[in-house]
Amino acid sequence: MFKPHISIRRLNVFYRERHVLKDINVDIPEKRITAIIGPSGCGKTTLLKSLNRLTDLVDGVKVSGDVLVDGLNVFDNGADVTDIRKKMGLIAQMPNPLPMSIYDNIAYGPRIHGVKDGKKLDQVVEHCLQAASLWNEVKERLKDPASKLSVGQQQRLCLARALAVQPECLLCDEPTSALDPISAQYIEMQLLTLKKDYTIVFVTHVLRQARRLADYVIFLYLGELIEHGPAETVFTQPSNPRTRAYIEGVFG
């Protein structure tokens, strides 16, 4: 069986009056890929962003319940939000390079967390770019603006940047939806390699992608957790009729 890494307990999220996540209880397994699936607007991204408290940035948000990472509650009043976020790398739907050079994009995270030594930073940058299989394409032009890269390269840069702060988890919010098929395949391959070291949570509305990547599946519908379980079970013998209908493509 899977060993849980993140435990979500009675999680409710409101955006002003709108109840976006309703009483979510689920464990996310360690060093596996967990796919959060469901139709648009069902709360997938909100669930993902509650894990590292990026929901804090939204005006009028109210959260109740617990998210336990390594046994510590993310929503505890005393919790250090920068520490929590450092543990959880985020890959956003649209690549979001910072307004600086390729090198500085990767070095930004380690620098704010206290790495000052130039040689050490060089190593981190090279290592992370290699892990995201971008090194060979950019090693000659590390000083170029990151925004000059193609969208696919930018997304791999964002992956490398997330790895640079040595997270435990990677939160991916439809990371391939803005990419061409080749770049998307690159990212998928990276994630499959990375899962031996990282707990990966992956939001997608592409079922085929979830089938290719996921070890564990969480199905959300209108803010409710309908079903969760190992990927084979959910995809082949879903217990809930709504899950079955979604997987068979009755609605989407």
Place this chain on the structure above:
Amino acid sequence: MNKRKLEEAFFKALMLLSTSIVVASLLAVFAVVILKGAPALSLSMLTQTPKGGYYLGKEGGILNAIIGSLYLAIGATALAFLLSLPIALYLNEYAGKSRFASFTRLSLDVLWGIPSIVYGAFAFIIMLYVGARASLLWGIITVTLFVFPIMTRAIDEVMKMSPFKLREASYALGSTRLETALKVMTRQTLPGMLTAILLAFGRGIGDAASVLLTAGYTDSVPRSLFDPVATLPLAVFFQLGTPIPEVQQRAYASGVVLLVLVLLLSIASRLSTRRFMKYVVK
């Protein structure tokens, strides 16, 4: 021709007309000032201080006003920037959509609309109260008060426009608000900040009313912050007020100098903005 094509042509012509009025008035101002000032324009205008008094003197130059205006505008722009950047960062990174933030923005907009002579009078009252004399320092303080609202709102607007995903990227890496503000937002908005600085500088160097009561006027170049200081707008004002045609010509020549200064600065900032645009994320 059908009705829609006619419409298109008509409104395009209207827009072209408005645009050409703007360009034509700029050229007209330039032409008048240059034509009227040409006889007085000479190298000594730029390199010498006035001889025989600024009010009636026909000899010497306006070096006192050129240097004075630059000191004053650079000092005030720098001081205003020190005020504006923290306010804009606070409004965008810390205050969110709070009532306090919108009240601050409203206050800045009101301050922006206050005429410069009111700032001059206000500073003058304080000077009387503390017993200070007109000087470069008080000129700088007054011009700072008068330009910082526009600078703050200009920086605030470019920060508001910068994409949310940048903040999200920075926070997701575990940045604090301060790190996000200083390391990400300032880089993203650097070209916009330069524009804001230029805007403030242009207003500061061109304003006569705010310095009339506070900076004084003098024939010499100021040696300290506590000396009175001459400025180009007042040089134009005083010399234009004399009945002597030669001195009036010198007023126009001073106007040319002021125009050229602002023009050079605009061109320089356009060129440098392009350089700073390099890393900006669209």
